[in-house]
Amino acid sequence: MDSAVVSNIKKPVGVPEPTVRRMPKYLNLLKSMQKEGDLFVSAPYIARLQGLDNTQVVKDLAYTGITGKPRVGYSIEELILALEDFLGFNRKHEAFLVGAGFLGSALIQYQGFKESGMRIVAAFDIDKQKVGKEIGGVPVFHLEKFRDLASRLHISMGIISTPAGAAQNIADLMAGWGIKAIWNFAPVTIKVPDHVFVQDTHLYANLAVILNKLTHPAK
């Protein structure tokens, strides 16, 4: 039960992406433990609940700069704060979303993002039915307003939830107007300049894996 294996890595520079992807799950678990009144947690306990290897958990958590103490483990409160800092969840991240269809609307209203510090502050569309309305309190503007608002508000994050055909143009628009990270839900590969980071969430690709498994169950 010794969870005090320590790494000297302190700053989240060059942190492997799989590690970053696991961080919100740790955060989630720690918060629910905190709610139940727990004060300390051991790496093996986290590992067991997450279905991960103990060494992996210790390595991941070391990136936050927090280390466990022998026999006691990690302070849950300390680890929560460190994880939130690591993930940037304690800063405000304002985002513009383009494509206010079903998926876009769901992203705007999704409660799960609340704690992350990411806030969609405006949505854009070209559909007259949508422009001028509000979704969950977020105004929907015509796409023509994007340039003006993005440059005035210094928005750094963009979300693309348009159909595939429109995505590249929107990506160009975003990259040209100061967006530094794009979350792309459109089922296409978008090309952006080197200084822009793209994270794809291809629902279609995930669905394809499932349907392929169901259709051809032979391993």
Place this chain on the structure above:
Amino acid sequence: MDSAVVSNIKKPVGVPEPTVRRMPKYLNLLKSMQKEGDLFVSAPYIARLQGLDNTQVVKDLAYTGITGKPRVGYSIEELILALEDFLGFNRKHEAFLVGAGFLGSALIQYQGFKESGMRIVAAFDIDKQKVGKEIGGVPVFHLEKFRDLASRLHISMGIISTPAGAAQNIADLMAGWGIKAIWNFAPVTIKVPDHVFVQDTHLYANLAVILNKLTHPAK
């Protein structure tokens, strides 16, 4: 421009997951070319548009059993049919969704899934506000009805769009009542018996990667 490199692999057994994930993108591209009246396409052309390596495209497409012809390339129509067959998009896949919040509602109404053959036929929730209503024509039942309906309708696919805390119980319920593949949107790792396939779509994990990049832009 010779796209006729041929592999003998005919059946989608042991197809690498990255290949399966690229298949819907090929399908998407081919369909839009077909709409524009194109009849043939070369692997290098696909590779260029998708930002992929030519060899990779040829290898991927070989899994469909379709091969390109020298100087002509692939028949777009033939390749579309083969891809749909490979992906199981030409079969009907009925799914149950549990968790009819914003995300669940968006998934039910998402037009992008239409062509995949996947159809959400019923949703389940425990919220009295939602039970008994319809979302995009899909009825929302109380979770208590899940067992009965799943066993009667022989549903093989389940979608979990509940909060994290509820997900494992729902996964147990699904696995116990004949679901063979689970699409999990809840931000937790769920455990299932070996014969059940799980595809995670962790929006939170993707967001974490973006916010981490924005917060610590140093490469």
